[in-house]
Amino acid sequence: xxxxxxxxxxxxxxxxxxxxxxxxxxxxxxxxxxxxxxxxxxxxxxxxxxxxxxxxxxxxxxxxxxxxxxxxxxxxxxxxxxxxxxxxxxxxxxxxxx
Amino acid sequence: xxxxxxxxxxxxxxxxxxxxxxxxxxxxxxxxxxxxxxxxxxxxxxxxxxxxxxxxxxxxxxxxxxxxxxxxxxxxxxxxxxxxxxxxxxxxxxxxxxxxxxxxxxxxxxxxxxxxxxxxxxxxxxxxxxxxxxxxxxxxxxxxxxxxxxxxxxxxxxxxxxxxxxxxxxxxxxxxxxxxxxxxxxxxxxxxxxxxxxxxxxxxxxxxxxxxxxxxxxxxxxxxxxxxxxxxxxxxxxxxxxxxxxxxxxxxxxxxxxxxxxxxxxxxxxxxxxxxxxxxxxxxxxxxxxxxxxxxxxxxxxxxxxxxxxxxxxxxxxxxxxxxxxxxxxxxxxxxxxxxxxxxxxxxxxxxxxxxxxxxxxxxxxxxxxxxxxxxx
Numbered sequence: 001x002x003x004x005x006x007x008x009x010x011x012x013x014x015x016x017x018x019x020x021x022x023x024x025x026x027x028x029x030x031x032x033x034x035x036x037x038x039x040x041x042x043x044x045x046x047x048x049x050x051x052x053x054x055x056x057x058x059x060x061x062x063x064x065x066x067x068x069x070x071x072x073x074x075x076x077x078x079x080x081x082x083x084x085x086x087x088x089x090x091x092x093x094x095x096x097x098x
Numbered sequence: 099x100x101x102x103x104x105x106x107x108x109x110x111x112x113x114x115x116x117x118x119x120x121x122x123x124x125x126x127x128x129x130x131x132x133x134x135x136x137x138x139x140x141x142x143x144x145x146x147x148x149x150x151x152x153x154x155x156x157x158x159x160x161x162x163x164x165x166x167x168x169x170x171x172x173x174x175x176x177x178x179x180x181x182x183x184x185x186x187x188x189x190x191x192x193x194x195x196x197x198x199x200x201x202x203x204x205x206x207x208x209x210x211x212x213x214x215x216x217x218x219x220x221x222x223x224x225x226x227x228x229x230x231x232x233x234x235x236x237x238x239x240x241x242x243x244x245x246x247x248x249x250x251x252x253x254x255x256x257x258x259x260x261x262x263x264x265x266x267x268x269x270x271x272x273x274x275x276x277x278x279x280x281x282x283x284x285x286x287x288x289x290x291x292x293x294x295x296x297x298x299x300x301x302x303x304x305x306x307x308x309x310x311x312x313x314x315x316x317x318x319x320x321x322x323x324x325x326x327x328x329x330x331x332x333x334x335x336x337x338x339x340x341x342x343x344x345x346x347x348x349x350x351x352x353x354x355x356x357x358x359x360x361x362x363x364x365x366x367x368x369x370x371x372x373x374x375x376x377x378x379x380x381x382x383x384x385x386x387x388x389x390x391x392x393x394x395x396x397x398x399x400x401x402x403x404x405x406x407x408x409x410x411x412x413x414x415x416x417x418x419x420x421x422x423x424x425x426x427x428x429x430x431x432x433x434x435x436x437x438x439x440x441x442x443x444x445x446x447x448x449x450x451x452x453x454x455x456x457x458x459x460x461x462x463x464x465x466x467x468x469x470x471x472x473x474x475x
Contacts, residue, residue, distance in 0.1 A: 005153050038187035045183050049105060049176065058102045058160045065153040078153075086177075087184050089140070094133055094185075 005065050009081050016089045025095040026088065035091055043083045050075050102161045106175040112287060113182040120193070120283065121186040134181070141177050145169045193280065200277045201284055204252045205244040208454070213247075214240035215461060216343035216363070219468065221350055226472050234295060235349055239342045242288035246311065247338055249273075249281045251318040251325075258385035303348050310341045328393040331375070336367025358417030362410045369406025370453070372399050376437060377447040396443040404434045426463050429456050 021028045026035045053059050054074040061076050069077040117124055124130040148154050149168040156170055164171045183190065217239040221232045228236065252259070252273035259272055273281065289311060296307040316322035317334045324334040340363050347355065375382070375391035376399055382392050391399040407430060415421065433453055437446045 005151075008147075034188065037191070038184055041187045041191055042180060042184040045109075046176075046180050049109065049179070052105050053102065056105070056160065057157050058105060059154055059156045061154055062152055065151055083180075086180065090133075090137060090181060090184060093136055097129055097133055 001065060002067055006067055006078055006081070009078060009085055013081070013085050013088070016085070016092055020088070020092050023096075026091045029095075039084065039087045039091070042087045043080055046083045047072075047075065047080065050079060102156070102170065102172040103175075106172050106179055108291070110175045110179040110182070113179050113186070115287070116190070116193075117182050117186055120280065121189050124182070124185050130185070134178070137177070137181060138174075141174070142166070142169070145173055145177075149173075196277065196280065197284060200273060201245060201249060201281050204273050204281065205241070205248045207244075210240050210244050211461070212339060212457070213243050213342050216339055217346040217349075219464075220343055220346040220352065220356075223468060223472065224347075224350055224352060232349070234292075235346065238292050239345075242285070242292065243310075243314070243342070245281075245285050246289055247314045247317065249285045250315050253278045253281060254318040254320065254323070258381075258387060299349065300351075303345070306341070306345055306348055310345060313337050313341065326387045326389065328388055328390045332368040332371040332390050335371040336364050339367050340364045356417060358413050359419070362413035362417060362419075365406050365413060366410035369403040369410065372403040372406065373434070373437070373446075373453065374450055376400065376443050377445075377450055379443040391443075396440075396446075397438065400434060400438045404431070404438075407431065407434065426460055 017027075020026050024030075026032070029035070051072060054072075060074055061078075066076040066078050071077055071080060114125070118126075146167055146169060149170070152168075161170050161172060166174075214236050218228065218232075218236040221235070222228055225232070256273060256275060256278070293304070293307070297304040313324075313334055317324050317331075317338070325331045340360060343360060343363060347360075372390050375389045376396055378389070379391050379396060382389055390402070394402060407427075411424070411427065414423075430453070433449050433456070437449050440446055440449075
């Protein structure tokens with residue numbers, strides 16, 4: 001089951017990407033640099049919180065549910081991908097509300 | 099104890115304040131509230147999957163235990179903090195750059211060490227090591243404390259500093275009015291964050307810490323504005339550097355208080371403040387600011403500072419400082435004599451700069467001596 005989580009993440013990201021591209025909402029809009037900057041900064045911020053969290057042993061990931069590749073000790077590669085999904089889909093939702 | 103609630107709670111509250119008072123006030127927008135509703139539903143679904151499967155596990159000792167379904171409530175704070183960050187990202191990035199450029203310069207990075215060192219030295223001397231907790235105190239006196247002292251000072255001094263060329267140097271930059279609000283906000287957040295830490299140690303430490311903050315604020319803030327009351331200006335200024343040492347001593351719960359050493363430091367601080375006020379005599383008189391130096395005049399001020407140094411040395415010898423340290427104090431006295439012989443008080447500027455640089459040299463000598471003492475004896 002190691003592949004389930006990453007599969008769900010990528011599947012969702014692809015879906016949001018298609019929507020984004022079709023309606024030119026976020027990363028396909030004319031303001032893409034501004035949005036990309038906000039996404040990158042937010043991912044960095046959330047990774048910082050994650051880093052503090054794993055540093056103090058507050059949370060950790062189930063090795064049976066992840067690929068086993070890490071971006072930082074105890075932060076799996078899935079985490080930045082999840083954070084990208086959250087931030088990107090949030091901005092897409094926001095633009096759809098407009 | 100660093101629990102999950104603290105880790106996400108502090109950023110969440112900070113970002114909420116940022117959004118309401120500095121940022122885009124998103125939380126008041128109907129559309130944003132609607133978005134948060136959708137976000138919460140999406141989060142419930144996705145986080146349920148993460149926590150029920152489970153992909154992510156929590157240390158039961160470090161979470162509140164309150165859960166919605168399988169989701170710890172702290173996760174929601176994490177999510178909302180992230181969203182607040184995302185929607186204020188541009189402003190936040192600009193604020194960070196602004197802080198970097200303005201507040202940092204305003205806090206005189208050159209002098210940071212002068213407040214951190216007095217806090218760190220007693221801890222190191224008496225514990226022979228500096229732990230993580232101790233490091234927090236030292237860090238407070240390294241950066242936030244200087245934001246406080248000099249930030250408040252630059253806000254309240256803006257009018258009189260406008261015409262002082264010295265303000266463009268290592269002694270800080272001029273802080274334009276449009277940066278005043280953000281400077282004070284950053285200071286407030288930093289200082290408040292340290293209050294619980296002090297209170298958790300002892301009531302005495304908490305009281306002392308409040309005293310430190312009040313002294314720092316009212317050095318330049320109205321209605322007290324201690325810096326324009328002759329003599330009190332020197333005392334308050336000296337306390338800026340002495341109180342960090344006292345906090346360090348109380349922090350480690352020192353059994354025997356080194357009264358003479360602290361007194362020596364206090365007198366030294368007064369003398370140095372008088373010396374530092376000399377180059378400003380003319381601009382201060384022009385700005386109608388009263389300082390020790392404007393009241394006594396240049397000559398008497400220099401003599402006062404010189405006697406202060408002698409008193410400080412005598413006190414430190416009584417307190418147990420080795421005599422040979424005198425050799426390294428000679429430059430201070432040569433400097434005082436040179437200032438005494440100067441015709442114009444403004445020329446003392448370069449001597450005061452020498453004083454600031456020599457402090458680093460003398461600090462390095464002290465440090466080496468302390469390391470030698472603590473590791474070999």
